[in-house]
Amino acid sequence: MEVSDLKTVFRTHDGVIHAVNGISFSLDEGELLAVVGESGSGKSVAMMSLMQLLPMPPARIASGHVMFQDQDLVQLGASEIRQVRGARIGFVFQDPMTSLNPVFTVGYQIMEPLREHMGLSKKQARQRAIELLDLVGIPAAAKRIDDYPHQFSGGMRQRVVIAIALACDPKVLIADEPTTALDVTVQAQILELVRDLRQKLGMAIIWITHDLGVAAGIADRVIVMYGGLVVEHAPVEDLFAAPQHPYTRALLDSLPGRHEADERLRSIGGQPPLLLAEPASCPFAPRCSHAFDRCWQENPRLVEVTAGHDVACWWDPETGGPRDGR
Amino acid sequence: MAVDLATRPATDNAVVQPLVRVEDLLLHFPVYKGVLRRQVGAVRAVDGLTFDIRRGETLGLVGESGCGKSTTGRTLLRLYRASGGRIFFEGQDIAELEGERLRRMRPRMQMIFQDPQASLNPRMTVGAIIAEPLIEHGVHKAEARKAKVRELLDAVGLNPDYVNRYPHEFSGGQRQRIGIARALALDPDFIVCDEPIAALDVSIQAQVVNLLKDLQKKLGLTYLFISHDLSMVKHIADRVAVMYLGKIVELADVRTLFSAPKHPYTKALLSAVPVPDPTVEASRRRILLKGDIPDPANPPAGCKFCTRCPEAIDRCFSEEPVWREVDPGRHVACHRV
Numbered sequence: 001m002e003v004s005d006l007k008t009v010f011r012t013h014d015g016v017i018h019a020v021n022g023i024s025f026s027l028d029e030g031e032l033l034a035v036v037g038e039s040g041s042g043k044s045v046a047m048m049s050l051m052q053l054l055p056m057p058p059a060r061i062a063s064g065h066v067m068f069q070d071q072d073l074v075q076l077g078a079s080e081i082r083q084v085r086g087a088r089i090g091f092v093f094q095d096p097m098t099s100l101n102p103v104f105t106v107g108y109q110i111m112e113p114l115r116e117h118m119g120l121s122k123k124q125a126r127q128r129a130i131e132l133l134d135l136v137g138i139p140a141a142a143k144r145i146d147d148y149p150h151q152f153s154g155g156m157r158q159r160v161v162i163a164i165a166l167a168c169d170p171k172v173l174i175a176d177e178p179t180t181a182l183d184v185t186v187q188a189q190i191l192e193l194v195r196d197l198r199q200k201l202g203m204a205i206i207w208i209t210h211d212l213g214v215a216a217g218i219a220d221r222v223i224v225m226y227g228g229l230v231v232e233h234a235p236v237e238d239l240f241a242a243p244q245h246p247y248t249r250a251l252l253d254s255l256p257g258r259h260e261a262d263e264r265l266r267s268i269g270g271q272p273p274l275l276l277a278e279p280a281s282c283p284f285a286p287r288c289s290h291a292f293d294r295c296w297q298e299n300p301r302l303v304e305v306t307a308g309h310d311v312a313c314w315w316d317p318e319t320g321g322p323r324d325g326r
Numbered sequence: 327m328a329v330d331l332a333t334r335p336a337t338d339n340a341v342v343q344p345l346v347r348v349e350d351l352l353l354h355f356p357v358y359k360g361v362l363r364r365q366v367g368a369v370r371a372v373d374g375l376t377f378d379i380r381r382g383e384t385l386g387l388v389g390e391s392g393c394g395k396s397t398t399g400r401t402l403l404r405l406y407r408a409s410g411g412r413i414f415f416e417g418q419d420i421a422e423l424e425g426e427r428l429r430r431m432r433p434r435m436q437m438i439f440q441d442p443q444a445s446l447n448p449r450m451t452v453g454a455i456i457a458e459p460l461i462e463h464g465v466h467k468a469e470a471r472k473a474k475v476r477e478l479l480d481a482v483g484l485n486p487d488y489v490n491r492y493p494h495e496f497s498g499g500q501r502q503r504i505g506i507a508r509a510l511a512l513d514p515d516f517i518v519c520d521e522p523i524a525a526l527d528v529s530i531q532a533q534v535v536n537l538l539k540d541l542q543k544k545l546g547l548t549y550l551f552i553s554h555d556l557s558m559v560k561h562i563a564d565r566v567a568v569m570y571l572g573k574i575v576e577l578a579d580v581r582t583l584f585s586a587p588k589h590p591y592t593k594a595l596l597s598a599v600p601v602p603d604p605t606v607e608a609s610r611r612r613i614l615l616k617g618d619i620p621d622p623a624n625p626p627a628g629c630k631f632c633t634r635c636p637e638a639i640d641r642c643f644s645e646e647p648v649w650r651e652v653d654p655g656r657h658v659a660c661h662r663v
Contacts, residue, residue, distance in 0.1 A: 038527040153618040183390035184554065185615045188598035192614055210528065213557075213600030217607040236604045254532040255602055256561035264539065265561065267532035271497050 001027040001050075001172060001204070006064030006074075008042075008049045011057060018275045019045040021228040022064070024302075027172065032198065032205045034219035034236070036212060040272050042228035043208050047174050051089060052081050069171070087117035090165030090203075094177040096157035100149040106133075106160045107145035113167045132163040135200075137193055155186035159193065166201065176208045191218055212255065216240055221308070224248050227273045227283030230302060234309040244311035246288045282314070290315040294322065343417055344378035345516055345548050346402060351375040352410035353394075353401050357623060369623045371397040373572035374411070376649060377657075379516070384542065384549040386563030386580065388556055388595070392619055394572040395552045399518040402550065403435050404428060415516070433463050433512035440521035442501035446493040452479070452504055453489030459511045478507040483537060499530035506537065510545070518550045523558065535562055556599045560584050565655075568592045571622055571630040574649070578656040588652065588663045590637045629661065637662050 008020040020042045027033055037043045048054050050066050050073060066073040069088070073081065085091075093099040101109060110132055111125040120128060126145070133141035136159040149157055158178060165173055175194075179187040195218065198205065209215055215222050215236070222239045224232040224247065232245040243249045252258055253266040270287040273279075282288070285295040294314045302310040303323075316323040354368035371394045379385045387395045400406050402413055404420060413421040420431055439445035446455055456475045460466050466474055476486035482503040493501055502522060509517055519538065523531040535558060541547060553559050559566055560580060567577040568591065576589040587593045594613040601607055615634045620626055626633050632642040641661050649659045 038529060155618055183619075184556070184598040185390060185594060186618065187600075188612060188614055191600075192612070211600060212528075212602040213607075216602045216604045217600045219604075240602065240604050251528060252602065254529050256532075256535075256557045258602070264536045265532035267536055268529035269533075271499075272527075 002065075002067040003027075003050065004065050004067075006046060006049060006066065007062040008045055008054070008059060009062050010059050015276055018278050019059075019228050020049060021275075021278055023225070023228075023230045025223055025230060025233065027204050027206060029171075030198070030202045030204055031220045032207060032218055034215035034222045035206060035208045035225060036210060036215050036222060037225035038210060038272060040275075041225040042275075043225045044176050046225070046228075047176060047206055047208055050174070051085055051091070052076075052078075053085075053091075083117070086113045086170075087168045088170050089172045089174060090168070090170035092158070092161050092165050092173065092175040092178045095181050096154060096161050097149065099161055100157060102149055105146050105148055106152070110145075110160070110164050110167055113164065117168045128167070129163075132167060133160070135166070135197070136160070136163045137189075138163075154182055155189055158182060158186075158190055162190075162193070162197075166197070166203075169201070169203075171203055173203050173205045174208075175205060177210070178207070179214065180209070180211070187214075194218060212240075212252065224251075227279060228275055229279065229283060229299075229312065230310075231284065231313070232311045233302065234311075238306065238309045242306075242309075244305055244309065244317060245284075245313050246290050246315060246317075247284045249317070250287075250289075282312075288315075292322065345381040345416060346379040346550075347414040347417075348378075348402065348411065349376050349414075350411040351398070351401060351408055351413065353397055353406055354409045367623055370572050370625060371622060372401060372408075373625075374649075375574050377567060377574060377577055379548060379550060380564075381515075381548055382542075382546055383564040384551050384562055386559035386566040387550060387552045387569060388554060388559050388566060389569035390554065390595075390619060392571075392622065393569045394622070395569050396520050398569070399437070399520050399550055399552050403437055403518055404431075405437075433459070433465075434514055435516040435518070436509040436512065436514040438502075438505050438509050438517060438519045438522045441525050442493075442498065442505045443525070445505055446501060448493055451490050451492055452484075452496075455493070455504060456508050456511055459508060463512060465512065474511070478510055481510065481541070482507045497530075498526050499533055502526060502534050503537065506534075506541070510541070513545075514547070516548045516550070518552065520552045521554070522551075524553070524555065531558065538562070556596065568595065571619060571625055573630055573659065574657075575631065575660065576658045582656060588656075588658045589631075589660050590635050590662065591631050594634075594636070629659075 004024045005022045006020055007022050010017040010019055023046055035043045049061055061074055064074060107129050110129040114120045114125040114128055130141045130145055133145060138144055138156060138159055152160060179190050219236045222234060222236050223230050226247050232248045243252055250268045254268060256265060268287055273283045279299050281297060281299055282295045285291040300312045300314050302312045304310050314322055351372055352374060353372035354370050356365045357367045357369060359366040375398060389395045401408050408421050412419050423431060453475050456478055457471050460471050460474060475489060479486045484500060484503050523534050526534060542549060551562055563580050565579045566583045567574045570591050576592045587596055594615045597613045613636060617634050620633055628644045629642040629647050632638045647659045647661045649657060652658050652663055
């Protein structure tokens with residue numbers, strides 16, 4: 001999957017909100033790409049835009065292309081995109097209670113995409129649904145298939161949602177904060193399940209999270225978003241070992257335990273931007289301790305600093321001065 | 327209480343008497359069923375807790391959702407009436423206090439809630455929200471009250487000129503500061519912080535935690551810090567209690583607990599916390615628990631953790647482990663320790 005210059009705006013009473021301001025990235029086959037950022041950074045909106053999952057209006061994809069298997073998903077009509085959603089791209093959302101329909105059995109909900117996209121008969125679909133529940137680690141799958149969502153615990157429900165997302169063997173799975181609503185011990189179970197499923201099925205995953213610890217544990221590459229822009233993009237080891245962007249650095253520094261000796265946590269002052277206009281300067285400049293004149297005048301573009309490690313910043317942590325000549 | 331104070335040597339005052347002492351605290355929510363609404367059982371939300379909170383310390387209370395940690399905090403403040411057990415505040419049993427005597431205790435103990443959006447009245451100005459406890463307890467005259475509100479806003483890092491603004495005009499972190507200012511209004515000794523940072527973004531969490539620490543130092547506050555975020559508890563707490571299904575399973579000072587946990591549940595909980603370092607994450611050994619927390623209305627016999635415990639032996643399924651002090655200041659309830 002190749003995303004280029006994607007922009008999404010919302011028309012609201014208070015004016016146009018520029019939620020996603022031209023992001024580009026690629027997703028290779030079988031890799032796990034984590035997207036991190038705080039609330040309002042545009043990470044969820046960006047990934048929902050890929051699949052036209054936002055209510056339109058008020059949302060509008062202002063520009064950009066999403067190339068996936070020789071198709072531009074942005075250009076597809078409503079019925080065409082439905083053929084892609086659920087079949088070739090699966091979804092897992094944050095809250096498993098609201099993403100399952102409470103009045104249908106989980107079996108029915110897993111069989112629905114199987115019959116719709118793969119044209120299986122009722123019997124075949126049921127067989128496959130049991131296999132899927134078994135795959136995601138639900139004990140006594142053949143019995144539980146006729147249960148309703150409320151009869152499952154939070155962790156088990158999220159497993160069911162994952163089973164639905166995997167039903168049609170998607171090439172890509174988009175997971176939006178899939179473990180945020182869960183307890184840590186249950187989160188650990190789900191993360192283990194995802195590691196296991198990746199080995200078995202080999203699909204590519206986009207994993208949206210605000211938890212840097214989760215990203216460190218499962219990702220191959222990480223995108224850091226701020227103010228609707230990708231500010232840094234790197235292989236996971238690089239990002240944590242040599243973070244480049246002041247926002248990434250400040251975010252890591254603000255975590256308890258990074259600076260064991262410090263009495264106080266290192267917080268980031270100020271507030272995230274409101275996104276009422278497309279950024280003309282660096283969106284992080286007002287909160288950045290390294291900002292200088294250029295940051296207020298010109299929005300930096302992503303440049304490659306080391307292999308596969310891109311950053312959008314005028315400041316260079318190596319020299320402590322401006323990143324010149326680029 | 328007066329007699330207590332007189333007979334006690336004045337020098338080791340703080341050591342001898344904890345600010346809060348809880349003995350065998352129980353809180354059972356009754357479950358009613360049928361046409362006659364007969365009581366058919368009880369959710370044992372808090373099921374026999376004994377612990378101290380020392381003056382000036384932060385006691386972290388951790389555990390997963392549904393383990394009873396918030397209920398414990400609320401019961402300590404007498405927001406719920408305990409079903410059994412005793413709660414001593416400065417040596418005075420407040421578990422059974424009623425009416426005016428209870429009301430007079432209230433200013434001493436306050437609470438900071440998880441969701442500042444839900445705990446601030448959207449139709450009241452910030453000034454009115456913070457002044458409300460002052461009016462309720464008749465502490466100041468109108469003029470002095472105004473000055474006090476401004477002073478409180480300043481203390482939590484908000485501009486005192488914002489008194490006439492409404493909660494929706496503030497960001498999440500700022501709203502939590504308003505909640506903190508309200509909790510401080512009556513100069514309390516003890517504050518229960520119920521997941522005060524769970525609804526905030528990472529960069530804002532650090533601001534609020536720093537503020538809580540500063541205030542503690544300045545005002546000599548005692549905190550019960552309830553959280554499911556173990557890395558933050560490790561940073562802020564002096565001692566930590568781990569709760570599972572209505573019971574505290576382990577209590578120790580923060581370093582000991584994080585470096586050498588004894589209870590199998592504590593071990594599993596610590597190993598489940600993701601570490602923001604890919605090299606550590608790739609190499610560490612995880613203890614994965616099976617299944618979910620059992621229903622607190624129908625807890626397992628014996629040790630409550632036996633259904634998920636990787637170290638359980640036969641005895642764990644029949645006999646409930648005793649809450650005991652294994653090393654000085656270190657309590658565990660487990661047969662295997």
